[in-house]
Amino acid sequence: MSPRRRDAEGTAAARAERRAELLATAAEVFATRGYAATTVREVADAAGILGGSLYYHFDSKESMADEILSTFLNEMWAAYDRVLAADLGARDTLTALVAESFGCIDRHRPAVVMYQNESRHLATGPRFAYLTESRRRFEEMWMTLLERGVREGAFRADLDIALVYRFIRDTVWVAATWYQPGGRLTAAQIAEQYLAMVLGGIQHE
Template sequence: MTTPKNSGRRAHLVSLAGDLFAEKGFRATTVREIADAAGILSGSLYHHFDSKESIGDELLSAFLDDVLAGYREAATDTDPRAAIERIVRSSTATLSRHRAALTMLQNDWAYFSAQPRFGYLRTAMKEIEQTWVDQLTRGRETGLFRADLDPRLTYRLLRDILWIPTSWSQSKGAWTNDEIVDGLLRLLFDGITARP
């Protein structure tokens, strides 16, 4: 029998495991290493989780639930530019809260996406992409965005740009999340070309 998900001890173990998964990779991290980091015996970890995959599942599903909640809320905005801005702000806040899960996805996507247990990852990623594409397409069709805008390419570029700065805020003297978001939005909507 495993510990309920709302247990403080369980949450602590998930956090420790997430740090190890982000540092070493999900597949390279052993149950023994997680137990050692928690100061418990390996067998004791199974009191809280039935497998290492259960811990990974908890990290990834919480991350994607958080991302999708923000995206769904942003998509209710009738102005595509405002919706995109809300998506960017929501993404940055969510990514900073779930650094370990993001790193796990970046480093071990091939593994997770091949496992039936993690089939929800592809579904969630499709919804995330479609949310972006819908807003970008709507902005293009209403004349708010350029007529030659490729929504899928723009989404991929922006997604990858958003994923990169999550590690910056850990560096001394780095930009805050708000500074990063404001800089990205200025670049996105105003460009780098000086106006006459």
């Protein structure tokens, strides 16, 4: 590897790293204060630079949100696709999907919070069409799984499938709003408990 090549890589890598740093900061602030209510100056303050300086790295406030959300969704779908490719039974697939979801919350908490709070509003712009598409695919995936589970006798047949879908979806993702990495419970422990509740109910038998 020539020194020039190494330099170029070093520069590009440093740049990417800085972007990632700034995006992590921005995601944190957006998640805490809300995207619309957060000013670009607040993000910059949190990053220790001036408002205008953010525009050296990003085109716009919107493009920060875009990059934060798409990075998260890409990783989420990669994880989901691995689970689906494993071709497990309905119950085990559900278990694995919930576990992966909590893993995403663990690694992308601010992005998940943003997704919860802002996607409905952001999705109206053409730039965020992928949010709508992701939501559609997500619903499709879960509905298919739940229907299969009922067919296979793994899940109760007396429940409204669409309602169960929303029940699980909301239950899992809203956890991002209160989950704290490094808190009393790990993401895996929370996933385990959630699965116990969702599968078995909270009632003593």
